[in-house]
Amino acid sequence: MAHYNKKFITCLMTTACNLRCKYCITSSMERKNIHIDTDFVRAAMQEYFEKTRNFKVRFYSVGEPTQNIEGIKKVREIACDLAGGEGVYFELLTNGCFDDEVAEWIGNHIHRVWVSYDGPRDVCDQIRVTPEDTPSTGRILKTVERLKDMTSVGIGLTVSLFNLRRQKEIIDEIHELGIDCVISKAVLNPVGKTVDDIYAVDIIDYAREFVEAWRHARELGVHYTNDLVFNFDGHSSFYCRACEPTPHLTPDGFVSSCDRAFSGDTPIQDLIYGKWDAQRKEIDYFPERMDNLRSRRVENMEECSDCEIRYQCCGHCLGTTFQWTGDIFQPIREYCPAIKFLYGEMKKDMRPGEFWPVEYTN
Template sequence: MTTTLQVQPHNYRAIRKGDRQVLLHVPTTSIFELDPAASDLLGLFESAPAVSADDIQARFDGRYTPAELCDSLSDFIDLGIVAPQPKHYEIPARVVERSPLKTLVLTLTTGCNLGCSYCYREDLTSPKNSAVMDYQTGTRSIDLLMEEASENERVGIVFFGGEPLTRIAVIRDLVEYAEEKAAAVGKEVEFSLTTNATLLTDEVIDFLDTHRFGITISIDGDQAQHDRHRRTIAGGGTYKTVAMRVKRLLERYKSKPVGARVTLASGNLDVAGIYKHLHDELGFFEVGFAPATAGPDSPVGLTRDELDTVFEAFKVLGREYVSEAKRGKRHGFGNMQQLMTDLWMGTRKVLPCGAGVGLLAVGTSGKISLCHRFTGSELETFGDVENGIARDSLSQFMTRAQAPHGACQVCPARSLCAGGCYHESYSRSGDPFLPTFEYCDQIREWTAFGLEAFGEIALANPAFFNGAVEQRSALQ
């Protein structure tokens, strides 16, 4: 009986530019440029349901040496790109008994001075009625971070809310404490926050600058776009105040580049126009976009047609990014920069993010949550700052999270997605482990677009990526 091999399309993506071909190995997120023999051999497998040794000899006898063909075939077999029958890479779940902390998010308040229509927080309220983290809970949280950081020489503290700048006094005190504590244990500490910008005064800006905060501003575009969903508690627009504060921040802030985070909610889909306003006109270093986190019946969530519109617009900006990258220029489209960084660094995800394995969040009362999106939610917590991390329950959660859904095993985007955001899944279905299938088609298409873009840049200007990764790290 003649042995045949079948191509395994779920284990790779390939893109050809002229006579050169780049291949992404999905299970490991490794990228290869194929030589002519490997490229033509792959083409044979893609053109037939099964290929035998006789088929290879008949096609390539006299064109390539047996050694060239055997080397290429051996590589394809080892990578699972061809196999006698369907082959799926199964990465065994790793028991996460203890993962050194690198980042701790401190939820300083459940209060916010805005009333954005799409806010995901279950416990959000006004500043007057908010629950707040007191100084003692904050310092104990920092102690926990330093204790659990283990060999990590650099740690990060993220101040979150509600609106964290409503608690600027405690931020000042906790920064002083954290710097002293870090110095005492021989670590470096970095700070960051996401803010709606309404409370940025010169004094606050100078304080953040002195301590080299990484700053992200929540802003959704020009006045009409921004004010559609980001309004005051009383219902008034906020753009004029935010734009004024942003301009002052960008003039005065020198220690790090400042990024913008845009939430795309229903009716606010002009990605190109938003980018142009925020990057070209206001002057943000980088602009990143995210669909609103919303349940299936939410009026602010994006429909399937709206998601298609968004991802098509992403491709338009992505093509601009590629054009600039080929010339050695930086483009400020954050989503594309992240995708290129993941491909360049060979990111391979068995978990969708670092929540629970390097990052945790502390709520106002001191309870420990998986990430900042879950503080104040109904999802289980994992200990508290007085008694420490509940290792057993957190380990069980992370072990379960590594079990791939059957549909994910054959998905060519699985190594860059790993099922999607826990909180997005929780918001939509009540189950943090259920993949966000609503985005699957777009994620696969976006990944394929990213691979084509990566290959085009890599072939035209491979030196671009080293600088691009360094530029992105400047935002952290």
């Protein structure tokens, strides 16, 4: 299943975070600890469920979602109530740093958990650190060990200059942990900021190393994927759910189409398409922005019009392209050689469902 088929309502539960990762792009530590308003979630979820009958809920955050674990429990109750007896599928993206009680609840109530782990261990120790600047790797791996016997677990891997050339080693490590799905993403400049160059990677270097690790992962039976190849095994005009748009509810009460536009004051404003009115208990939508997002199809991207892989690349992630180019219809030219290289290397023996296994969303 190609990634554009993955449709969830996303609840960004809080801005609070209990880590201080060196490359953090959300700047969660600079924000006040704002938890999402569950009345807002109920209103948006009711509309989404009624309109789509797609009972899938994704817990994400500007910080760490489990910093608002009571909110997660409440939203789960709301979703089950609104679904009226239909089964609801829950997904959580987390840094894996929480206590045994939280782990127990997650293992028993969440269908799929993506844990961020920037292996190998010595790299993660340097990058994913606590506010006291101590490593978090031990806690992360303990969480993975515990949850893997209770629910479905995948790893979210951020690739920086520190682990760029160690992707095969990371795959081995994760395979030994008993996990069979890894999504990686290269470190990018954060929205409105410039990340320290000691973390950012060259995209073509990342692509070359990724391919080697992907081949290695296949031999081990591990799915290794990333946001450049997500749609390679499909055929679509649209890159992802952001083009529908499907709701991502921000802690400060906005409806966004995308994880990267995580607050009302985001510089990538075109991706914000609604606002919660807490007085009236209603959501006001911005129809022009919704129309604009819906028209973000690869046929409307002039520079992609004669690209031979336009229906597999789909113009790439619009949050990232907007961040780089200031225009959702403008591709990131620096990325195109890397995407084309990856397709050329991988298409020869690609298998259906390889880049976004259907069992991870159903």
